[in-house]
Amino acid sequence: MAHHDVLPSVPTQLLIGGKWTDSSDGARTDVVDPATGQTLCSVADATPADGQAAVAAAVAAQRDWAATPARERGEILRRAYEAIIADVDRFATIITLEMGKPLAEARGEAKYAAEFLRWFSEEAVRLDGHFGHTPDGNSRAMVLAQPVGPCLLITPWNFPLAMGTRKIGPAVAAGCTMVLKPAPQTPLASLALASVLSEAGLPDGVLNVVTTNRAAEVVEPMLTGGDIRKLSFTGSTEVGRLLLAQAATKVVKTSLELGGNAPFIVLDDADLDRAVEGAVTAKMRNMGEACTAANRFFVHESVAEDFAGKLAERMGALTVGSGLESTSQVGPLIDPDGLSKVTELVDDAVAKGARVVVGGTAPDGPGYFYQPTVLADVHPDSDLCRTEIFGPVAAIQTFTDVDDAVARANDTEWGLVGYLFTQDLDKAFRVSEAMEVGMVGLNAGIVSNPATPFGGVKQSGIGREGGRVGIEEFLEHKLIVMPR
Known part of the structure; x- marks a missing residue:
């Protein structure tokens, strides 16, 4: 056609x-x-x-x-x-x-x-x-x-x-x-x-x-x-x-x-390859322009470098281009405002100490494209931690204590979805129950299904x-x- x-x-x-x-x-x-x-x-x-x-x-x-x-x-x-x-x-x-x-x-x-x-x-x-x-x-x-x-x-x-x-x-x-x-x-x-x-x-x-x-x-x-x-x-x-x-x-x-401001928590016992695949799905579906998109990544410090490297490798390999091209895996953002918002959020995070592992730039036009981006060492005061990014940017923070990660995950006015990767059954349920969200992706990067209830708590x-x-x-x- x-x-x-x-x-x-x-x-x-x-x-x-x-x-x-x-x-x-x-x-x-x-x-x-x-x-x-x-x-x-x-x-x-x-x-x-x-x-x-x-x-x-x-x-x-x-x-x-x-x-x-x-x-x-x-x-x-x-x-x-x-x-x-x-x-x-x-x-x-x-x-x-x-x-x-x-x-x-x-x-x-x-x-x-x-x-x-x-x-x-x-x-x-x-x-x-x-x-x-x-x-x-x-x-x-x-x-x-x-x-x-x-x-x-x-x-x-x-x-x-x-x-x-x-x-x-x-x-x-x-x-x-x-x-x-x-x-x-x-x-x-x-x-x-x-x-x-x-x-x-x-x-x-x-x-x-x-x-x-x-x-x-x-x-x-x-x-x-x-x-x-x-x-x-x-x-x-x-x-x-x-x-x-x-x-x-x-x-x-x-x-x-x-809106959403979805936390994506990776515990130290997570299957990292599975977590990375889940992260690509939860972050890159719709170029990150989804209320369910993973926004704030909380990764245990013992696996954070590995996770960031693997995620950057996967996201950096994605082909950016017009959605009509059969090879395209990442299309444009919706409009000039959407593009400038993502650009400003990344620039702010970098100014506050974040390290660009991959991406971090908008290619020359035409169109409203932004490169898939992974930021490590993101400071919690960065604007993108408090704002729905709505773009292909994964912002990684680290933690050592699970309860601290949950508290930081819940420290937002939103509560639509949260993602958790762990192989410990007890922690899986404990953290899922503690997250202040309407939906949890447990070792899963996608939660939406017509046969299940979709919605959030708090201001989501x-x-x-x-x-x-x-x-x-x-x-x-x-x-x-x-x-x-």
Whole structure:
């Protein structure tokens, strides 16, 4: 498939009430290829009025959609799953063009994204209620699971297809209508997904898609208008706090998947080769542009030099280039801001005493590339220890005492995921239990799976996505009490 041949197959308008339409003021916003800095195409740039029209369409469709049999809702998701799997290369190309990740990773994302649709197609018919008697024997109690109502789904640019399906899947299965606002950098995967869902039989108005470069103006009136009953947001903690405050004005049910600052702890008894492989996976997936990316490496001082050397050898051997090139293993960062942030963080760490083992520079353009980088002897006061790096930089600190490593790992406002490498069963459980995170990769560099709950603690978010609990976020439980 010629890479740019996929673009004409992707709608570039807003989807409101089942109709593809231009923004009310005719504005459009460009989508840029981060590997070249060149414009790929433009999409409709929604106004606040368009956002309100999308909410109205979701409200209008809610009653009939909630009454649609669960099996029918599940079958729509199943058909959409099969359509994406049959068209993986097209979806992968779209993801790579707008977001930059290598095609092999983009194919992985497309399959992962589709898997959420399959998982929740199976959950749609398992929305069990409850019938029983109160403990005093005087009443019957019935509990019904019902859809929460119209939802606002806001997704980030780093997994442009999977973050959509992770929210749309459970919403469809639960019987909720939706307004989806994808990230302005990567709207194309969401538009292609909406097209597939329509073809799979999703009724008009159930999913509405609003692409916009004016998020603050468009989102706030949606959240504070009183018709949206559920917000699901994936993005930065900073924006999450803002949306949480807006959602509070109408007490909107909220789930937030926010930033991370993942610790990666290597104990002295770890299988070092396995730890290095896990580190490459946990650090380099998506060029490090993932909230689950390993950020702060805490390595026992007895193995730190070995670990840094092996990791530098693996990361230094990775091929950097456009994601469309078959040899590319590391694509560009998302935009000039992403690149300058990584550059500044590395420069700051080096100024505070860090040693560059490999990388540490941005190659000449075009595109927003940064070399895979390993820093040793990183000072804890370095900015990259307190900030989500969102780039291909592994920053290594050392420790001698396990409890000290855990305390330092927990010394952050975030708590999404932590990684631990050890062959000692007792330490494996003790440290896993002590880490203040929502997920632990134990001798594993990847934790995400559609069949398991994903989410964090502290300022990494509220609620869980995926797994059996993922659909609960889109349901209310109604109690009906009747005397015996």
